[in-house]
Amino acid sequence: MNDTEDKPDINHLDHPADIADRLQEIPVEDAVSVIRELPTETASEVLSELDEDVAAGITAQMTPEEIGELLEEMPHDEAADIAAELPPEQRYEVLSHIDPEESAQVAELMRYPEDSAGGIMSDEFIVLPDDITIEEALKRVRQDEDADEDIEGVSYIYVRDRNNKLAGVVTIRDLVFRHPKRMIRDILKPDVQYVRVDDDQEKVARIFQQYHFMALPVIESDGRLVGMVEANQVIDIIQEEATEDMQLMVGLSGEENTFTPWNKAIYKRLPWLYVNLATAFLAAAVVGLFEGTIARWTTLAVFLPIVAGQGGNAGMQTLTVIIRGMALGEIEGKAGRKALFKESMLGLLNGLAVGLVVGIIGYAWKGSFLLGIVVSIAMFLNMFAAALSGVMIPFFLKSLKIDPALASSIFLTTVTDVAGFFFFLGIAAIAMGMVGM
Amino acid sequence: MNDTEDKPDINHLDHPADIADRLQEIPVEDAVSVIRELPTETASEVLSELDEDVAAGITAQMTPEEIGELLEEMPHDEAADIAAELPPEQRYEVLSHIDPEESAQVAELMRYPEDSAGGIMSDEFIVLPDDITIEEALKRVRQDEDADEDIEGVSYIYVRDRNNKLAGVVTIRDLVFRHPKRMIRDILKPDVQYVRVDDDQEKVARIFQQYHFMALPVIESDGRLVGMVEANQVIDIIQEEATEDMQLMVGLSGEENTFTPWNKAIYKRLPWLYVNLATAFLAAAVVGLFEGTIARWTTLAVFLPIVAGQGGNAGMQTLTVIIRGMALGEIEGKAGRKALFKESMLGLLNGLAVGLVVGIIGYAWKGSFLLGIVVSIAMFLNMFAAALSGVMIPFFLKSLKIDPALASSIFLTTVTDVAGFFFFLGIAAIAMGMVGM
Incomplete structure (x- = not known):
C-alpha cells in the first residue's frame, strides 16, 4: 500500500474519534505518519480515542519526545491511560519530557488500578471552598473556565470544607440566581453521593445506572475530593463490562476485540x-x-x-x-x-x-x-x-x-x-x- | 407471607430506585399496597423505576384514577412509557384523568416507537429564541428553573431560530460570563450535532459512545427541536442493547430478564x-x-x-x-x-x-x-x-x-x-x- 492510497482518507478537520476509527484500519506505519502530520492538539485527541492495542502499536514507533508532546495536550486521566501502556523504561523517559507539574499529576492518576474509580476519574473539575460568597465563587468559576474550556458539560460544582473534605454540591444556576452575598456553605446541597477511589468501576457504573446521575465525585480514603466521573465516561465502562461478560462466558479474555492481534x-x-x-x-x-x-x-x-x-x-x-x-x-x-x-x-x-x-x-x-x-x-x-x-x-x-x-x-x-x-x-x-x- | 413480614423493608425516605428494587422481590399484591401508602411523588418515581413487567403487573391492580395521579407527577417521557404498556381501553381512561395539556404531551410522546430517539427523549429542556439578549435569556432560564427543578444536570441550552428550527447551543456559563446586552444569536455555537426522532436508539447510543457528548438534541423531520437525550439515559439503552445481543445469540427474546414470568x-x-x-x-x-x-x-x-x-x-x-x-x-x-x-x-x-x-x-x-x-x-x-x-x-x-x-x-x-x-x-x-x- 502506498501513501497516496491511504492519506486522502484522513482529513484533519474530521472529529478525532472518526480519524481514530480510520487509523485503526490502516497499517501502523501509515497511522504513525498521519499522526505526525496532524496538528498536535488533534493528534493528541486522536491518540486518546484509539483502541488500546492500536495506540500501543503506534507509540512503539514514536520517540519519547513526540509521545510526551501529545500527552501534555491530553486530560491527565487519558495521558495516564496511555502512559500506563508504555514499556516502563520508555514511560519514565516520556514523562520526563512533560512539564513537571503536569507529569506529577499524570503520575498521581497512574497509581490507581485501571478498573477502579480512581483509574477512570478525571481530575479536572471545579471545587470551591465552603467559606466564600457566591460572588467570589462566580469569580473563581470564571477563572477556572478560562483555564480549561473542557469543564462545561456538567453544571455541578463541588464544595470542600476547610479540611479539604467533600462538603456538598452547588450548581451553576445556584450561583447565578441566588443572592451574591450569601455564603456557599449556606446554599450547598449536603449529603452528596460519592464513590471511593478504590471502588470497582463496575460498582460505579451500577450507581450511575441505578440513580441516573450525570456525575459523581470521587474521594480518597481520607475523605479528600480527588476527582469526578461523568455519565458520558460511564458509557464506555458499561460497554467494557458487557463485553467482558459475553467473552468470559465462552473462554475469551474479556478484553479482546476485533483489533487484538x-x-x-x-x-x-x-x-x-x-x-x-x-x-x-x-x-x-x-x-x-x-x-x-x-x-x-x-x-x-x-x-x-x-x-x-x-x-x-x-x-x-x-x-x-x-x-x-x-x-x-x-x-x-x-x-x-x-x-x-x-x-x-x-x-x-x-x-x-x-x-x-x-x-x-x-x-x-x-x-x-x-x-x-x-x-x-x-x-x-x-x-x-x-x-x-x-x-x-x-x-x-x-x-x-x-x-x-x-x-x-x-x-x-x-x-x-x-x-x-x-x-x-x-x-x-x-x-x-x-x-x- | 403476611404484611408485617414485608412492609418494614420499605422506607419511603429511601431512594425510589431502591424502593423499586425491593418491590420487585415481593408479591404484586403487597407491592400495590406499598405504592398506595407512599407519598404520591415518591410512588410516581418508584413506578417509573420498576421493571416493565413488574410495573404492568402493579398497574393492572390499580384504578385508572390512581394510575393517572401517578403519571401526572412523572416526566412526560416516563409517563408515556408506562401508558404504552397499559391495555388500550385502560390507557384512554387513565389519560382522561390527567390534566388535558399534560395528557396531550404524553400522548404526543407515545407516537414514537419505543426504541427510537423520539421514544427515549425527554421533552423537558430549555430552548431560547435566537433574537433575544443574554439578559433576557437569563430571565427566561430563571423562570424555567422555577417551573421545573429537574432540568439542572446539563448546562446546555438549545437555541431556535424564528422558524423554530434548531439554530445552535449555548451554555449557562456563556449566559453568565458574557456581556448581558449581546444577542443570543451572536454567541451561540452553531452546527450542533443532533439526532432525528426516528433514528434507532442503537444509533443514538453509538453517537454518545463515539463522541462522548453529555446530551444531544432531537429534531422532527421538519427540523423543529422536540426533545433531548442525556448521557445518563443512554446508559440504560446501552445495557438493553447488550442484553439483547447476548440473549438473541442463544435463542432468547432479547427482552427477557429475571422478572419475566x-x-x-x-x-x-x-x-x-x-x-x-x-x-x-x-x-x-x-x-x-x-x-x-x-x-x-x-x-x-x-x-x-x-x-x-x-x-x-x-x-x-x-x-x-x-x-x-x-x-x-x-x-x-x-x-x-x-x-x-x-x-x-x-x-x-x-x-x-x-x-x-x-x-x-x-x-x-x-x-x-x-x-x-x-x-x-x-x-x-x-x-x-x-x-x-x-x-x-x-x-x-x-x-x-x-x-x-x-x-x-x-x-x-x-x-x-x-x-x-x-x-x-x-x-x-x-x-x-x-x-x-
Whole structure:
C-alpha cells in the first residue's frame, strides 16, 4: 500500500474519534505518519480515542519526545491511560519530557488500578471552598473556565470544607440566581453521593445506572475530593463490562476485540480450549462406559448429538438470563430463589415439550418404540438438569468470589453433555436389559 | 407471607430506585399496597423505576384514577412509557384523568416507537429564541428553573431560530460570563450535532459512545427541536442493547430478564429450542449416514462429543468477538476483512494445537494410531470451519438485514456439529477402507 492510497482518507478537520476509527484500519506505519502530520492538539485527541492495542502499536514507533508532546495536550486521566501502556523504561523517559507539574499529576492518576474509580476519574473539575460568597465563587468559576474550556458539560460544582473534605454540591444556576452575598456553605446541597477511589468501576457504573446521575465525585480514603466521573465516561465502562461478560462466558479474555492481534489472542483462547477439551473427554468417557451398549445398538450413537445439543442450548438460555441478571444487579436477595423457581419451571415444561417431540420423531425415524421412550425421558431429564446448572453454575462461581461469567458456558456444556449421555445411555442400557436386547 | 413480614423493608425516605428494587422481590399484591401508602411523588418515581413487567403487573391492580395521579407527577417521557404498556381501553381512561395539556404531551410522546430517539427523549429542556439578549435569556432560564427543578444536570441550552428550527447551543456559563446586552444569536455555537426522532436508539447510543457528548438534541423531520437525550439515559439503552445481543445469540427474546414470568418466557424460548432441535436432527442425520461405520468401530462414537464440543466452543469464541465488534461499531470497512484474516489464523493454529493433543490422547487412550490420526485431522478441519462460520454467520445475517446476533449460536453449532461429524466419520470411513477394517 502506498501513501497516496491511504492519506486522502484522513482529513484533519474530521472529529478525532472518526480519524481514530480510520487509523485503526490502516497499517501502523501509515497511522504513525498521519499522526505526525496532524496538528498536535488533534493528534493528541486522536491518540486518546484509539483502541488500546492500536495506540500501543503506534507509540512503539514514536520517540519519547513526540509521545510526551501529545500527552501534555491530553486530560491527565487519558495521558495516564496511555502512559500506563508504555514499556516502563520508555514511560519514565516520556514523562520526563512533560512539564513537571503536569507529569506529577499524570503520575498521581497512574497509581490507581485501571478498573477502579480512581483509574477512570478525571481530575479536572471545579471545587470551591465552603467559606466564600457566591460572588467570589462566580469569580473563581470564571477563572477556572478560562483555564480549561473542557469543564462545561456538567453544571455541578463541588464544595470542600476547610479540611479539604467533600462538603456538598452547588450548581451553576445556584450561583447565578441566588443572592451574591450569601455564603456557599449556606446554599450547598449536603449529603452528596460519592464513590471511593478504590471502588470497582463496575460498582460505579451500577450507581450511575441505578440513580441516573450525570456525575459523581470521587474521594480518597481520607475523605479528600480527588476527582469526578461523568455519565458520558460511564458509557464506555458499561460497554467494557458487557463485553467482558459475553467473552468470559465462552473462554475469551474479556478484553479482546476485533483489533487484538491474533498472536496476542491465541494465548488467551487456547488455554480455555484445552479446558474445554478436558471436559469434552469427561463426556467422552461417559460414552466410553457404554461402548458395549452402543455396539449392540448403534442407532443410539445417532441420537447423542441431539441429547447433548438440546441440553446445551436450553442451558445457555438459562445461563445467559442469570449472568446478565447478575451484571445488572437484578438478582439480589429473594430474586435468586425466584429465578431458580422460574428456570426450574421452564426446564420441566420445555423438557416435556421437547422430550415428547424428540420421542415421537425418534420412533417415526427409526421405527423403535423403545428408542422413542428412552430418548424422550433422557431429554426431559437433561433439560431439567440444564436449567438447574444454568442457575447454579454462576451462583457457585460467585460464591467462590470468581466472576460468575468465567468459562461458564464451558462448565455448563460439561454438565449437559455428561448428564445427557449418562441419562440417555444409562436408561437405554437398562431398557435393553428389560426387553432382552 | 403476611404484611408485617414485608412492609418494614420499605422506607419511603429511601431512594425510589431502591424502593423499586425491593418491590420487585415481593408479591404484586403487597407491592400495590406499598405504592398506595407512599407519598404520591415518591410512588410516581418508584413506578417509573420498576421493571416493565413488574410495573404492568402493579398497574393492572390499580384504578385508572390512581394510575393517572401517578403519571401526572412523572416526566412526560416516563409517563408515556408506562401508558404504552397499559391495555388500550385502560390507557384512554387513565389519560382522561390527567390534566388535558399534560395528557396531550404524553400522548404526543407515545407516537414514537419505543426504541427510537423520539421514544427515549425527554421533552423537558430549555430552548431560547435566537433574537433575544443574554439578559433576557437569563430571565427566561430563571423562570424555567422555577417551573421545573429537574432540568439542572446539563448546562446546555438549545437555541431556535424564528422558524423554530434548531439554530445552535449555548451554555449557562456563556449566559453568565458574557456581556448581558449581546444577542443570543451572536454567541451561540452553531452546527450542533443532533439526532432525528426516528433514528434507532442503537444509533443514538453509538453517537454518545463515539463522541462522548453529555446530551444531544432531537429534531422532527421538519427540523423543529422536540426533545433531548442525556448521557445518563443512554446508559440504560446501552445495557438493553447488550442484553439483547447476548440473549438473541442463544435463542432468547432479547427482552427477557429475571422478572419475566415463566409463562411469558416459555413462548419465546420454546420455538428456538425447536429450531435447535431441527438442526440437531441434521447433525444426527450425518451420524446416521455413518451408522455402518460406527457399527464396525464403536469407539468412534466415544469421540463424537469431543469433535462437536471443541468445534462449538472455538466457534463461539469467534462468534462472540465478531458480534460484539459489530455492536460496538468496530467492524466497518476494511476491519471486516482484517477480522476474517485474524479468525482464520486462530482457527488454523488452534486447530493444529488442539488437533495434535486430541490425536495423541486418542492414541494413548484407545491404543489406535489410526484413531489418533483421524480425530486429529477432523479436529483441525472442524476448528477451521468453526472460525470461518463464526465470522460468516453474523455477516450473512447482517446482509439479510437480520440482527447478526439472532440465534447465531444455534446456527454456529449446527455448522460445527454437521461439519465435525462429517469430517470425523467420513475420514474414518475412508481410512478404515484403506487399512481394510
